[in-house]
Amino acid sequence: MRFMMLMIPKGYETAAPGTMPDAKAVEAMMKYNSMLQEAGVLLALDGLHPPSMGARVTFSGGNPTVTNGPFAGANEVLGGYWMIQVSSKEEAIGWASRCPAADNEIIEVRQVQDMADFPADVQQAAAGFSEMPTNQKRS
Numbered sequence: 372m373r374f375m376m377l378m379i380p381k382g383y384e385t386a387a388p389g390t391m392p393d394a395k396a397v398e399a400m401m402k403y404n405s406m407l408q409e410a411g412v413l414l415a416l417d418g419l420h421p422p423s424m425g426a427r428v429t430f431s432g433g434n435p436t437v438t439n440g441p442f443a444g445a446n447e448v449l450g451g452y453w454m455i456q457v458s459s460k461e462e463a464i465g466w467a468s469r470c471p472a473a474d475n476e477i478i479e480v481r482q483v484q485d486m487a488d489f490p491a492d493v494q495q496a497a498a499g500f501s502e503m504p505t506n507q508k509r510s
Contacts, residue, residue, distance in 0.1 A: 373414065373456050373483035374463035380450040381475040385441060386421035399471040407455060407466065418451035450476075454483070 383390075392400075407413035419425075422440040429436050442448075457463050460482060467478040486494055 372458065372460075372463075373454060373485070374460070375481050375483055376453040376455065376463065376467050376470075377479040377481065378418075378450045378452065378472070379447050379477040379479060380473070381447075381477070383421055383450050384445040384448045386423060388421065388424045390421050392418075396471075396473065403469065403471055404453075406469070407453065412455045412457050412466065414454040414456055416451070416453045419449055422448050447477075 404413070404416060407416075422442055422445060425440040427438045427440070427442060429438065455463060455466060457466065460480070463480050463482075467480050470478055472478060486497065489497075
């Protein structure tokens, strides 16, 4: 089973463009990331720039509207993620619990939907679309 562990750092919703983490925090996180990698459960991971550098596209009546960050009213935003493959939700929670997160950080653990999770009609509607390849090199 694949799980996404979503890092939600409190206060990141108001972080200035270019805000970067502390070197000691990064060092601790890299040790954690290495543990995930050595255990063979890590599929992908990335940190995200603050919302002040992002944009949201909303849709009303089929028309897209772009709003540049920061976003008014946002009280929880993503700071990064890990994609892991483990045998159970309990194992995913175990890995999340080992993270050297700060007091202001939350990790949300969510199982990724596999095609087999969907009813037959949904599987049929998606037939012919192959999954995106992993570890694709960018050119």
